[in-house]
């Protein structure tokens with residue numbers, strides 16, 4: 001298939017593009033190399049992808065409608081992962097989040113409608129569940145109380161998807177990712193911050209006094225779920241994509257310590273705005289309908305990240 005993949009220079013987009021190309025699809029990556037975090041890391045990911053004969057990188061913005069129009073022409077699927085993805089940055093930059101995540105997504109959905117694209121898969125987030133107390137979170141649960149601007153924009157994408165399906169019949173699958181980690185990961189996420197601090201002899205900032213739980217999902221498992229969604233092309237669905245295990249933050253920290261071969265000095269700090277106490281995914285729907293089966297647990301995934309980090313930064 002020919003696939004337009006937005007956010008291809010991003011963490012999940014990079015891995016998705018690589019896997020799609022390796023199985024023989026033709027991928028057009030669209031990314032504006034947003035400076036939200038180190039663009040050099042995005043350039044390095046893009047350079048890896050540009051070695052692949054069936055990959056083309058377009059440096060462009062989803063806010064520019066004509067760019068979206070031009071590069072969507074003739075594709076079989078759209079995989080929309082571009083977004084401003086950090087929870088905390090959103091509190092100081094709500095306008096940028098509404099522009100990129102809502103207006104940008106509108107451009108994608110509306111252009112897909114106009115061009116009669118057979119199927120669109122887009123990234124939502126576990127953030128739509130807010131501070132729901134009922135865990136594990138299921139697609140059946142209420143999602144009308146987000147705790148962040150970021151989460152609100154992702155919920156908005158889901159609403160827009162439903163209406164684009166019900167009104168125009170566009171095929172749309174939304175994926176609620178749960179804390180994704182792995183090689184080439186994002187510098188604003190916990191694993192990167194922990195490894196960076198530990199390997200540079202700094203203390204680890206531990207938010208929520210370490211009393212948080214997360215469903216940490218290895219990036220290869222997420223990519224498998226994305227690709228299954230592209231292939232199944234259901235008319236309209238929402239799926240949780242998580243590992244399906246609720247891990248203690250301190251166990252995650254311990255895994256980083258083991259992988260780095262050092263014990264960290266820890267700085268216990270309060271919860272940050274937008275943080276939720278626990279996330280945990282009920283993945284039975286994705287298991288049944290996508291054949292989704294997470295394979296990598298943190299004991300294996302965290303060392304793989306640390307190995308990548310050491311190699312990439314030559315430590």
Ligand SMILES: NC(=O)c1ccc[n+]([C@@H]2O[C@H](COP(=O)([O-])OP(=O)(O)OC[C@H]3O[C@@H](n4cnc5c(N)ncnc54)[C@H](O)[C@@H]3O)[C@@H](O)[C@H]2O)c1
Pocket residue numbers: 006007008009010011012013030031032033034035042060061062063080081082083084085100104123124125126176177178179180181186
């Ligand atoms: N990583 C996670 O744990 C996680 C969890 C839940 C949801 N998600 C969602 O998954 C998707 C991918 O996340 P990621 O972790 O790879 O983030 P990322 O920031 O690494 O990737 C997003 C990419 O989108 C690009 N982008 C931003 N604004 C753009 C614009 N206006 N035009 C074109 N490109 C633009 C960025 O440059 C970046 O390369 C996002 O939609 C994110 O909200 C991620």
